[in-house]
Amino acid sequence: MDALLLLTVANIKSFVRDRAALFWTLAFPLIFVILFGSIFSGGGNDRSIGFADLDGTPASGQLKSAFGGIDGLTLVDGDEADLVARMGTGEVAAVIVVPQGYGEAVSAKAAPAMVTVYTDPSQSQADSATRQLVGFVLSAVNQAVSGQPPAVAPAFESVQTNDLSFISYLVPSILGMSLMQVGVFAAIPLVADRQKLILKRLQATPLRRWQLVGSNVLMRLLIAVLQTVIIVGVGTLLYDVQISGSWPLIGALILLGSLAFIALGYVIASFASTEDAANGMTSAVQFPLMFLSGTFFPIDAMPDALKTVARLLPLTYLGDGLRQVMVDGTPFVPLWVCFAVLAAWLVVCFGIAARFFKWQ
Amino acid sequence: MTSPTTGADPVIRVSDLQKHYGETRAVDGVTFEVAAGSVFGLLGPNGAGKTTTVEVLEGLRTPNSGEVRVLGVDVIRHPDALKPRIGVSLQNAALYPKLTVVEVLDLFRSFYPTGRPTDELVALMDLSEKRTTRTQDLSGGQRQRLSVALALVNDPELVFLDEPTTGMDPAARRSLWDVVLGLKSEGRSVLLTTHYMEEAEVLCDRIAIMDHGRILEEGTVDELISRRFHERAVRFDAIDGLSDEQLAAMPGVASLKHEDGEVLLYTGDVPATIGAVLDASEALGMEPANLGVRKPTLEDVFLDLTGRALRD
Numbered sequence: 001m002d003a004l005l006l007l008t009v010a011n012i013k014s015f016v017r018d019r020a021a022l023f024w025t026l027a028f029p030l031i032f033v034i035l036f037g038s039i040f041s042g043g044g045n046d047r048s049i050g051f052a053d054l055d056g057t058p059a060s061g062q063l064k065s066a067f068g069g070i071d072g073l074t075l076v077d078g079d080e081a082d083l084v085a086r087m088g089t090g091e092v093a094a095v096i097v098v099p100q101g102y103g104e105a106v107s108a109k110a111a112p113a114m115v116t117v118y119t120d121p122s123q124s125q126a127d128s129a130t131r132q133l134v135g136f137v138l139s140a141v142n143q144a145v146s147g148q149p150p151a152v153a154p155a156f157e158s159v160q161t162n163d164l165s166f167i168s169y170l171v172p173s174i175l176g177m178s179l180m181q182v183g184v185f186a187a188i189p190l191v192a193d194r195q196k197l198i199l200k201r202l203q204a205t206p207l208r209r210w211q212l213v214g215s216n217v218l219m220r221l222l223i224a225v226l227q228t229v230i231i232v233g234v235g236t237l238l239y240d241v242q243i244s245g246s247w248p249l250i251g252a253l254i255l256l257g258s259l260a261f262i263a264l265g266y267v268i269a270s271f272a273s274t275e276d277a278a279n280g281m282t283s284a285v286q287f288p289l290m291f292l293s294g295t296f297f298p299i300d301a302m303p304d305a306l307k308t309v310a311r312l313l314p315l316t317y318l319g320d321g322l323r324q325v326m327v328d329g330t331p332f333v334p335l336w337v338c339f340a341v342l343a344a345w346l347v348v349c350f351g352i353a354a355r356f357f358k359w360q
Numbered sequence: 361m362t363s364p365t366t367g368a369d370p371v372i373r374v375s376d377l378q379k380h381y382g383e384t385r386a387v388d389g390v391t392f393e394v395a396a397g398s399v400f401g402l403l404g405p406n407g408a409g410k411t412t413t414v415e416v417l418e419g420l421r422t423p424n425s426g427e428v429r430v431l432g433v434d435v436i437r438h439p440d441a442l443k444p445r446i447g448v449s450l451q452n453a454a455l456y457p458k459l460t461v462v463e464v465l466d467l468f469r470s471f472y473p474t475g476r477p478t479d480e481l482v483a484l485m486d487l488s489e490k491r492t493t494r495t496q497d498l499s500g501g502q503r504q505r506l507s508v509a510l511a512l513v514n515d516p517e518l519v520f521l522d523e524p525t526t527g528m529d530p531a532a533r534r535s536l537w538d539v540v541l542g543l544k545s546e547g548r549s550v551l552l553t554t555h556y557m558e559e560a561e562v563l564c565d566r567i568a569i570m571d572h573g574r575i576l577e578e579g580t581v582d583e584l585i586s587r588r589f590h591e592r593a594v595r596f597d598a599i600d601g602l603s604d605e606q607l608a609a610m611p612g613v614a615s616l617k618h619e620d621g622e623v624l625l626y627t628g629d630v631p632a633t634i635g636a637v638l639d640a641s642e643a644l645g646m647e648p649a650n651l652g653v654r655k656p657t658l659e660d661v662f663l664d665l666t667g668r669a670l671r672d
């Protein structure tokens with residue numbers, strides 16, 4: 001037990017003192033989350049709305065400043081046709097058109113002044129949020145014009161719908177990807193230690209093989225926990241991702257997924273005889289996994305041929321499972337299938353590694 | 361499977377050991393015994409099969425055939441029974457590069473139920489100034505010293521040292537010799553390999569000379585030399601006018617040899633031969649330059665056995 005503990009500590013020290021490994025393991029997923037987060041989280045709170053003022057009176061100016069005063073809302077000026085075209089490219093989420101005569105209509109109070117609002121119903125979440133936003137502003141303006149104190153002061157909040165925002169999709173996906181990397185990267189120090197004859201030297205001591213493997217696995221699991229904390233932390237603090245599932249279930253999935261990919265790392269180490277070969281094989285395994293397992297976009301959106309490939313890859317099931325238990329994601333397969341497939345990968349990889357892994 | 365070793369039992373008993381790699385017979389029928397409390401040397405050039413032999417004894421390689429008993433343990437069947445009781449220094453020091461000297465020692469110490477304190481080993485191997493240095497920053501000699509320290513971490517009965525002084529400067533080599541002699545004086549047994557003649561002469565109670573996977577000759581240093589060379593050599597720079605017939609007829613001379621402009625007279629009677637050489641050169645009005653006596657060495661034994669020098 002003492003040996004297992006000291007060997008685990010030795011592994012951790014070796015890992016932490018290798019700056020490059022430390023950077024790639026901890027900073028790489030963080031960069032992914034922040035990069036994608038800042039690109040895509042705009043769809044959540046920050047939005048641009050086109051504002052075509054065809055009236056040009058103080059009243060329309062008042063309306064404009066009412067919209068402009070809302071946090072997270074940027075008004076883009078332009079003419080009506082141009083702004084509607086820009087909505088098509090996603091540059092603006094909606095377009096508000098204030099027709100000529102708006103100012104007169106407001107001061108006459110004869111009939112309600114009309115404004116036109118273009119929204120995009122294909123962006124269902126953004127659409128409903130925009131409609132609500134415009135409704136709030138207009139009712140506030142109405143009250144201001146009528147001189148009555150507002151009966152209800154609208155409080156603007158981000159509108160949560162059941163659809164996953166892209167960042168909520170991404171956080172569990174990137175966690176899955178990172179756990180995959182922590183696992184398969186187990187191959188590299190293992191092959192390096194074999195090449196340096198460290199494994200052979202250990203073989204000349206009473207240290208048991210399970211202690212050696214156990215210390216490796218313990219260290220990798222520790223990194224997995226650290227990555228979970230970092231990725232989930234950044235996701236929730238910076239991008240408001242809500243983790244809705246039960247932590248024991250999340251933990252169980254993380255544990256099983258990590259073990260399956262560590263076993264895959266041992267399979268790589270069984271067939272790579274040099275550190276360079278191990279590096280090459282790790283890349284050859286991790287990149288297809290990264291891009292074909294639904295990490296960056298849903299598998300349902302993939303062509304059928306790639307969908308078939310995705311069905312074979314273990315990361316598909318870890319990512320899908322994590323999205324299901326962490327952010328209530330739409331299942332690709334039932335959760336129990338995720339657990340079963342990962343368990344099967346673990347058993348098969350363990351068997352192959354036990355059969356082919358060489359210590360010298 | 362383990363039996364207590366008494367003074368009479370050899371700590372190592374190898375018979376007809378064979379280890380082949382494809383066509384290469386790395387070890388080709390090796391048989392020897394090592395007495396308890398002694399230092400035994402495997403001496404031979406690179407590729408002789410020393411490392412292969414030692415690593416079979418350590419339980420790290422499985423031989424094709426042969427019988428191996430170390431500390432009474434059948435190593436081929438029960439390698440795990442042996443491991444707590446032996447100390448091993450591999451030919452190339454295998455060290456975790458990012459760990460410090462003390463960290464590596466503490467780590468290896470934790471693999472064993474008993475052992476020596478790290479501080480003691482650090483002092484013994486003269487590594488006190490390098491305690492907190494990462495092993496990747498040690499010199500070749502320091503790495504080798506740490507490797508030997510690791511072999512002693514469990515206070516073993518039997519220590520295997522594979523080329524322990526390779527890469528060391530002469531001072532470090534001598535201090536390692538002291539360590540080995542110290543182990544012996546504590547009653548431990550040591551099996552070491554080397555291709556340094558002097559090292560084998562200084563340290564080893566018995567030596568096996570290996571080449572091409574076989575043991576050519578085995579015995580104490582004196583035995584090995586006297587078995588082959590009954591005479592010593594009187595040598596001097598060759599003198600024109602002294603014929604080989606004249607030299608061969610001198611008293612005591614058994615044979616003669618020319619080597620690099622030197623004459624070597626192998627003789628059973630050194631004073632008589634020297635007297636005759638002085639007389640003969642005086643008659644020619646000359647004085648023999650660089651006159652001296654050479655005792656045959658292990659190098660000569662090896663040369664005589666294989667027809668080539670040990671180190672090339």
Ligand SMILES: Nc1ncnc2c1ncn2[C@@H]1O[C@H](COP(=O)(O)OP(=O)(O)O)[C@@H](O)[C@H]1O
Binds near residue numbers: 381387407410412
């Ligand atoms: N693992 C191996 N695979 C193939 N050949 C080997 C292996 N180990 C040793 N040999 C060969 O066996 C011979 C003896 O090697 P070795 O025992 O290392 O000699 P030494 O230690 O005396 O220098 C050499 O010809 C070497 O190339």
Ligand SMILES: [Mg+2]
Binds near residue numbers: 407411451522523
């Ligand atoms: Mg060798």
